[in-house]
Amino acid sequence: MKIKPLESEDNLTLRRSHQPRPHRFTWIMASLLVTSGITYLSWRELQLHAAQQLVQDCLETQNNCPDNLDALEKLVKAKKSLQLFNLESAHLENAHLENANLKSAHLENAHLENAHLENVHLENANLSATQMRGAHLENAHLENVNLSHAHLEHANLYRANLQGAHISHDHLEGAHLNRANLQGTHFYDANFEYTYFHLANLSRTYFYRANFNHANFYRANLEGAHLIEAQNLTNLQIKSACNWSQAIYKGVWSDHQSKWVVDEKANQQFIQQLQQDKDSDPKQPVDCSEWE
Numbered sequence: 001m002k003i004k005p006l007e008s009e010d011n012l013t014l015r016r017s018h019q020p021r022p023h024r025f026t027w028i029m030a031s032l033l034v035t036s037g038i039t040y041l042s043w044r045e046l047q048l049h050a051a052q053q054l055v056q057d058c059l060e061t062q063n064n065c066p067d068n069l070d071a072l073e074k075l076v077k078a079k080k081s082l083q084l085f086n087l088e089s090a091h092l093e094n095a096h097l098e099n100a101n102l103k104s105a106h107l108e109n110a111h112l113e114n115a116h117l118e119n120v121h122l123e124n125a126n127l128s129a130t131q132m133r134g135a136h137l138e139n140a141h142l143e144n145v146n147l148s149h150a151h152l153e154h155a156n157l158y159r160a161n162l163q164g165a166h167i168s169h170d171h172l173e174g175a176h177l178n179r180a181n182l183q184g185t186h187f188y189d190a191n192f193e194y195t196y197f198h199l200a201n202l203s204r205t206y207f208y209r210a211n212f213n214h215a216n217f218y219r220a221n222l223e224g225a226h227l228i229e230a231q232n233l234t235n236l237q238i239k240s241a242c243n244w245s246q247a248i249y250k251g252v253w254s255d256h257q258s259k260w261v262v263d264e265k266a267n268q269q270f271i272q273q274l275q276q277d278k279d280s281d282p283k284q285p286v287d288c289s290e291w292e
Contacts, residue, residue, distance in 0.1 A: 103124060
């Protein structure tokens with residue numbers, strides 16, 4: 001019988017180094033099997049626990065882990081809550097997070113360009129400096145969110161609810177806010193160049209020093225909206241909206257009260273000038289039945 005010679009220790013080390021290393025997900029699964037016990041958790045639950053652990057590990061080490069996005073999407077698909085999740089600076093470009101529960105989550109400086117966030121719940125979340133260019137936020141719940149310094153260029157916010165949101169120095173150029181609810185939302189120094197507000201509810205919305213160059217307000221509700229020191233806002237744009245005569249256009253900043261104060265006299269004079277400017281009247285009456 002021919003005896004196979006023993007391999008040297010150096011050969012064994014070399015051969016093992018060329019063997020494929022177990023996937024990171026496999027290591028996590030193995031550790032969970034040991035610590036949790038297969039008798040207590042189903043295989044599906046183990047997979048979800050592993051996915052959650054992977055996301056947390058990637059964020060703690062501040063690495064753009066290649067499996068981070070897949071793990072997060074797996075949790076969302078399983079309808080696992082991501083409430084209070086810390087996804088600060090996470091790379092989630094093109095992610096599919098439809099219907100996700102991200103209430104009160106931390107997404108500061110996160111990358112969500114072209115992400116699918118339809119029907120997502122982001123109430124009270126921190127989205128400051130988040131990159132969301134081209135994101136799909138149709139029917140999204142964004143009540144009371146912090147969107148300061150966020151980038152939402154060309155994002156789709158159709159029927160999104162932004163009531164009570166705090167938005168300053170944001171970029172919303174070319175964004176679609178058609179039929180969105182912006183009631184009571186505060187905007188400071190935001191850029192709305194070429195933004196669409198078709199049929200949006202802007203009642204009691206605060207737009208301070210906003211840029212409205214070529215913005216479309218057709219049939220939007222301007223009742224009680226504050227447009228103080230608005231930039232590049234024409235009479236034609238204003239009159240394409242509804243309830244424009246009930247909006248606030250003139251005010252002054254009060255250092256004593258630390259807020260903008262309406263200049264009633266100047267505001268009434270401006271509205272009268274709008275009414276007298278017949279050249280800016282729409283060619284066809286604007287249908288405002290939506291707001292009756």
